[in-house]
Amino acid sequence: MTIYTFEENNLKPIKSTTFVEAEILERSHLQQAIKNNISVIAPDCLVIAEEYSDWDGSRKRIDLLAIDRSGNLVVIELKRTETGDHMELQALRYASMVSTMTLDLAADIYCKFKQINGDLTFDKENALLEISNFVDVELDESTFGDDVKIILVSPNFSKELTTSVMWLNERNIDIKCVRIQPYSYSDSILIDVQQIIPLPEAEDYQIKAQKKTEERREAKTISQKDYSKFLFNGEVLNKRNLAYEIVKARYQELNEKSYKNLYSDFSQYEHVDGLIIKYEEVLENKKDRYFYEDSKVLIMDNGDRYVVSNQWGKGNIYKLIEVANNFNYEIIDQSKSSVIRSYELDGYLIEQLEDTSILVSKNEEPIKAYPYLVKLGIEHGISATNKFGNKKNTRQLGKDILDKLLG
Structure with a gap:
């Protein structure tokens, strides 16, 4: 200018x-x-x-x-x-x-x-x-x-x-x-x-x-956010609450409640170091990233307190579910809850859902899937362990049984 x-x-x-x-x-x-x-x-x-x-x-x-x-x-x-x-x-x-x-x-x-x-x-x-x-x-x-x-x-x-x-x-x-x-x-x-x-x-x-x-x-x-819901232990949960309930369920099943045992059970989860951390190690500016309320703190036998991460999205929740499958937890992704195949035998109904979950019911009443599948597998010559000698989870065993029964 x-x-x-x-x-x-x-x-x-x-x-x-x-x-x-x-x-x-x-x-x-x-x-x-x-x-x-x-x-x-x-x-x-x-x-x-x-x-x-x-x-x-x-x-x-x-x-x-x-x-x-x-x-x-x-x-x-x-x-x-x-x-x-x-x-x-x-x-x-x-x-x-x-x-x-x-x-x-x-x-x-x-x-x-x-x-x-x-x-x-x-x-x-x-x-x-x-x-x-x-x-x-x-x-x-x-x-x-x-x-x-x-x-x-x-x-x-x-x-x-x-x-x-x-x-x-x-x-x-x-x-x-x-x-x-x-x-x-x-x-x-x-x-x-x-x-x-x-x-x-x-x-x-x-x-x-x-x-x-x-x-x-x-x-x-907002329109791209994932609002997936999951059915676990009779409750419909979002991703963050599902993750907490998975960890809590495993914690409650431990005979000896210790960080070492809980860490070991989730060691296959690639971000296990951030999954469960000691209560006192959560910095003031990170409290909103963990289930920090007193009612959700996990207390070990030695008195140590631990908190569970609440940072969950599509990228990590399904990896945690894969680990939870090894505990034979029945977790149903409600966005993928359509039945893709099923087999009925002597009043029992085996269903495989779109997310590969396996459900079993008897006379239209849901029952615990894994014990029935193990018994059925023995009857039909299907092992409950894989070629490496490791126990199959519910989804793996159910798939193998349906594959054989349905031809």
């Missing part, structure tokens, strides 16, 4: 320049000017820190850190180069680093910032008061920093950067790009400041469009 002077009914272009040519330094000049006039690039923001780097294991510094009227943190990243130099990736890292900042820490930071900038009597109480007066919400730890926003400031932005920013905006990450272009005019440097992403005149529309896209994405995710 070109800026012109209007002289004698004529438009005369003003020569653009660069901050390098104009000998304007990024930190000493540009950053100070923006810090002292923050409303130019970030209206309704209060700067609380400059060159912020109070985190462990990193020397990275946030150029400017601010708070908006809603109590959200705002990361402001500056570059005087012509392309932006991957500043969006840098800003995302910074945003993640400050995302856990508390109101108490923000007050400490703002207090130091004010003192460094000359207000030596400014204390933490003043900081909390100024921040509280600035925001438009009733501020406390629960309402502070719900979100982290990003503002990128540069003379120009590469196509790769703007594409990334627009994609992130579509996924509800709030990033703005503000272009600051210097011009040389007489003995002065003029600065043209423009928000280019999102365009101010289209910002409301884009926010509504992003919200609609997000709602559509969430609806699609």
Whole structure:
């Protein structure tokens, strides 16, 4: 974009320049000017820190850190180069680093910032008061920093950067790009400041469009969720509760209740180390990933307490069911409950379902399948063990019997 002077009914272009040519330094000049006039690039923001780097294991510094009227943190990243130099990736890292900042820490930071900038009597109480007066919400730890926003400031932005920013905006990450272009005019440097992403005149529309896209994405995710139900021990269960009931059933069958024995029984499950863990080893932020309620804790004979994972989906529940088959548990996937073949003999009905479950009933009353199948197998010369000498489970033995009886 070109800026012109209007002289004698004529438009005369003003020569653009660069901050390098104009000998304007990024930190000493540009950053100070923006810090002292923050409303130019970030209206309704209060700067609380400059060159912020109070985190462990990193020397990275946030150029400017601010708070908006809603109590959200705002990361402001500056570059005087012509392309932006991957500043969006840098800003995302910074945003993640400050995302856990508390109101108490923000007050400490703002207090130091004010003192460094000359207000030596400014204390933490003043900081909390100024921040509280600035925001438009009733501020406390629960309402502070719900979100982290990003503002990128540069003379120009590469196509790769703007594409990334627009994609992130579509996924509800709030990033703005503000272009600051210097011009040389007489003995002065003029600065043209423009928000280019999102365009101010289209910002409301884009926010509504992003919200609609997000709602559509969430609806699609919900529609793709798996709501499979399983019948086990007379109860219809979802995946997570089925997994718990399988582990609990085996726990109750143990003569000697110990973690070692329970672990051994489920050792064929590939993620057994995360299946059952000690109660005390569950971190505060992982409690929602286990059946942590007192009523569902498994207590071993030595008094140790263990909890069962509640993180189950299609990818792992069927693997656990395969292990449970070795205990001859009858688990029916109700989404695959159609009978694919059956055989009736002397009042007994053997049925194989779509999910390969085997059901046995006598005179239309369900009975325990495995003992009957073992007896029937002996009568028809079908072994209850496989070629390796291992005991077949209900599904394997039932399949072999049906294969022979049905020819």
